[in-house]
Amino acid sequence: MTELVLRRLLPQPGTVTAIEALEGLALAKMAAEQRPYLVLNMVATADGAAAVDHRTAPISNPADRQVFHELRTHVDAVMVGAGTVCTERYGRLVRDPQRRARRVARGLAPDPLAIVVSGRLTLTADLPLLADPHSRVIVVTASAAELAGCAADVSYLRPAPGEEINLPEMLIRLRTEHNVRSVLCEGGPQLNASLLPAGLVDELFLSIAPALAGSAGSLSIVDRAPLAEPIGLDLVWLLEAQGQLFARYALRR
Numbered sequence: 591m592t593e594l595v596l597r598r599l600l601p602q603p604g605t606v607t608a609i610e611a612l613e614g615l616a617l618a619k620m621a622a623e624q625r626p627y628l629v630l631n632m633v634a635t636a637d638g639a640a641a642v643d644h645r646t647a648p649i650s651n652p653a654d655r656q657v658f659h660e661l662r663t664h665v666d667a668v669m670v671g672a673g674t675v676c677t678e679r680y681g682r683l684v685r686d687p688q689r690r691a692r693r694v695a696r697g698l699a700p701d702p703l704a705i706v707v708s709g710r711l712t713l714t715a716d717l718p719l720l721a722d723p724h725s726r727v728i729v730v731t732a733s734a735a736e737l738a739g740c741a742a743d744v745s746y747l748r749p750a751p752g753e754e755i756n757l758p759e760m761l762i763r764l765r766t767e768h769n770v771r772s773v774l775c776e777g778g779p780q781l782n783a784s785l786l787p788a789g790l791v792d793e794l795f796l797s798i799a800p801a802l803a804g805s806a807g808s809l810s811i812v813d814r815a816p817l818a819e820p821i822g823l824d825l826v827w828l829l830e831a832q833g834q835l836f837a838r839y840a841l842r843r
């Protein structure tokens with residue numbers, strides 16, 4: 591695969607590939623004892639649309655896809671909401687053997703754990719991720735039901751019977767019961783709306799497409815969020831390729 595070159599605009603101007611930009615992230619080292627270090631990776635248009643026709647593909651580009659997939663090589667687990675995993679038809683998270691080799695070289699399992707949040711367990715076993723025998727999946731759900739006929743190794747993380755999912759508690763359990771130190775959350779907007787106000791997001795990787803979507807893209811990266819006040823962000827770096835901007839922000843506490 592040809593590694594594309596991105597311009598680094600901040601902090602030190604230069605050129606980097608996605609691999610070089612992300613090398614040394616060491617997210618697991620930043621985990622607290624009680625919960626994983628959690629980074630969010632999202633894409634939006636310049637006017638803030640998180641999807642066009644319910645998909646992210648129209649606002650992505652080849653460099654965006656390389657950053658997206660390279661981020662998956664740095665974490666114990668990739669977390670995603672049921673809406674996204676179904677709409678975007680998630681399959682095996684790291685398909686490229688070279689990316690799996692980079693994970694192993696960093697002391698990680700070849701394939702990241704997939705964590706799917708689905709309150710009502712609306713998933714079906716024909717989802718490519720669940721049909722993949724290489725994938726390990728933890729479904730965070732309040733449902734007592736189980737998915738039948740999955741080829742993936744599927745287990746469940748549930749609140750007490752009759753209770754709703756409490757994401758802070760679930761992240762503590764992922765850390766303490768499953769040794770998950772770093773999580774890459776890939777959305778979607780509804781899951782983000784629970785994670786952000788609860789203070790569970792440490793960093794935001796935001797890819798900004800050089801496009802306007804207008805009312806076609808009324809979904810923002812944080813949907814229906816009861817944010818009492820804006821959450822401040824500190825810019826860590828800014829990269830650019832083919833007009834797409836790649837910002838890395840640390841969330842202010």
Ligand SMILES: NC(=O)c1ccc[n+]([C@@H]2O[C@H](COP(=O)([O-])OP(=O)(O)OC[C@H]3O[C@@H](n4cnc5c(N)ncnc54)[C@H](OP(=O)(O)O)[C@@H]3O)[C@@H](O)[C@H]2O)c1
Nearest residue numbers: 632633640644671672673674708709710777778780781784
């Ligand atoms: N721009 C981007 O970077 C980006 C990233 C991801 C997705 N998207 C787009 O976003 C759209 C999907 O949006 P979405 O908001 O529906 O996605 P989502 O957050 O992935 O999925 C929502 C579903 O996840 C479960 N869920 C999320 N938070 C929960 C909580 N706190 N407790 C219990 N269950 C929870 C629920 O599943 P149940 O219904 O099973 O209970 C809920 O219906 C798609 O069009 C996709 O393309 C964009």
